[in-house]
Amino acid sequence: MKINALVAHDAAKPLSSSAITLRPLQQQDVKIEILYCGVCHSDLHMARNEWAVSRYPLVPGHEIVGRxxxxxxxxxxxKPGDVVGVGVMVDSCRQCHFCQQKEEQYCESGFVATYNGIDKYTGDSTWGGYAQNVVVDQHFVVSVPQALPLAGVAPLLCAGVTVWSPLRHFGVKAGDKVGVVGLGGLGHMAVKLASAMGAEVTLFTTSPAKGEDALRLGAKRVVVSRDAQQMASAQTSLDFIVDCVSAPHDLDPYLATLKTNGRLVLVGIPEQPHQSPNVTPLVNRRLSISGSSIGSIQExxxxxxxxxxxxxxxxxxxIAGEEIETAFARMLKGDVKYRFVIDMQATHW
Ligand SMILES: [Zn+2]
Ligand SMILES: [Zn+2]
Structure with a gap:
C-alpha cells in the first residue's frame, strides 16, 4: 500500500514528501495511522548518513504514536481504534537467548530497526514514523494509556525507555540518590522518571541557565559541572548516575560523586571515545561503569x-512535517525544549 512520508533521498538534500510502499498486512501485523512522531537525534544522524550506515531512500522516525x-x-x-506506540525496534529473531528473555534490544542477530532496517518480508528497508502509516508486527506494538496527551507520549518510545531501562534494570528505588548528566531529550526524561520513582535527583549541567527548569522537572539539586567547587560539594553523594551526554567527556568528575558501590550508566554513544577513566576510584570504592541500549518491549x-x-x-x-529541517537546525544548536514532535495531521503531504 502506498502512503506519504518525509523521505531523505540522499545525505545532502532536505527531507521531502514522497510516496513509499508499506508491506502488505501479514497475519501478525497491525496497521497504524500515525498521529505523532518524535524527532530523535538519531533521525538527524541517519538522514545525513553521519554514521555511514544509511541506505536511501530513508524515512526516519522511531517515536511513534498512532491509532x-x-x-x-x-x-x-x-483492535481498530486502539491508541498504540512503536519505538526503535520492529522485529528481532525471537529465538535467541535474549529474545527468549524478552530483551529483544540485545538480540544476538541484531534487532530490526524501525527505519533503515531490513524488512523480513520484503527484503526492502523498514520505513520509520515520519509518515502517514506504519505496519508493524503486534509483538513490537505497545498500548498507550488513555489519559495521557498523545503528542508528549511519542518521545517516551525512545528517549523515555532509554533512561527507564537502566533505572529499572539496576534496581533504582525510592530514596536513592540519582544523578542525571545533561538536560536534553533523554536527560529531562531521566529527571522526570527517576523523581517519580521516589529517587532524589541531582542534575549535572554545563549551563547554569538550565537549573530552574531541572528543578521544575523534579530535580532536588542542580550542579554546574564546570564549577569545580560545586562538583566538589557533590563528592560521594550519589548511588547511581545516568549519563545522557553523547559528546566525548571526562567521566572522572562524575565518578567522584558516586558513593562506594555506585554505578555510572552511559546511554549516549560518543563519536570519539571518552577519555579513559581513572581506575583508582573504581577499585577503591567498588564503582561500576555500564552502558545500556534503549529498552525491551516489555520495559x-x-x-x-x-x-x-x-x-x-x-x-x-x-511542529508540522514541513518544519523538519528547521527543527534539525535548532537541534544542532541544542535549541529545543526538550523534543520536537511532528503532528501528522498538521502536515501537508
Ligand atoms: Zn531515538
Ligand atoms: Zn534474538
Whole structure:
C-alpha cells in the first residue's frame, strides 16, 4: 500500500514528501495511522548518513504514536481504534537467548530497526514514523494509556525507555540518590522518571541557565559541572548516575560523586571515545561503569503504564512535517525544549 512520508533521498538534500510502499498486512501485523512522531537525534544522524550506515531512500522516525486502523488475522491484543506506540525496534529473531528473555534490544542477530532496517518480508528497508502509516508486527506494538496527551507520549518510545531501562534494570528505588548528566531529550526524561520513582535527583549541567527548569522537572539539586567547587560539594553523594551526554567527556568528575558501590550508566554513544577513566576510584570504592541500549518491549509497556499512573509525558515543541529541517537546525544548536514532535495531521503531504 502506498502512503506519504518525509523521505531523505540522499545525505545532502532536505527531507521531502514522497510516496513509499508499506508491506502488505501479514497475519501478525497491525496497521497504524500515525498521529505523532518524535524527532530523535538519531533521525538527524541517519538522514545525513553521519554514521555511514544509511541506505536511501530513508524515512526516519522511531517515536511513534498512532491509532490502529487494521489488524491481521492473528492479532488478538489490538483492535481498530486502539491508541498504540512503536519505538526503535520492529522485529528481532525471537529465538535467541535474549529474545527468549524478552530483551529483544540485545538480540544476538541484531534487532530490526524501525527505519533503515531490513524488512523480513520484503527484503526492502523498514520505513520509520515520519509518515502517514506504519505496519508493524503486534509483538513490537505497545498500548498507550488513555489519559495521557498523545503528542508528549511519542518521545517516551525512545528517549523515555532509554533512561527507564537502566533505572529499572539496576534496581533504582525510592530514596536513592540519582544523578542525571545533561538536560536534553533523554536527560529531562531521566529527571522526570527517576523523581517519580521516589529517587532524589541531582542534575549535572554545563549551563547554569538550565537549573530552574531541572528543578521544575523534579530535580532536588542542580550542579554546574564546570564549577569545580560545586562538583566538589557533590563528592560521594550519589548511588547511581545516568549519563545522557553523547559528546566525548571526562567521566572522572562524575565518578567522584558516586558513593562506594555506585554505578555510572552511559546511554549516549560518543563519536570519539571518552577519555579513559581513572581506575583508582573504581577499585577503591567498588564503582561500576555500564552502558545500556534503549529498552525491551516489555520495559516499554511498563514505562508507559508507569507514565499513565504518574501523568508523565515529555516536554515537547509540536511542529508540522514541513518544519523538519528547521527543527534539525535548532537541534544542532541544542535549541529545543526538550523534543520536537511532528503532528501528522498538521502536515501537508
Ligand atoms: Zn531515538
Ligand atoms: Zn534474538
Amino acid at each position: 490502529v486502523v487494521e489488524t491481521g488475522a492473528d492479532v488478538m491484543n489490538f 516499554t509497556q511498563e514505562m508507559l503504564d508507569f507514565c499513565g499512573e504518574h501523568n508523565i509525558t515529555a516536554d515537547i515543541e509540536l
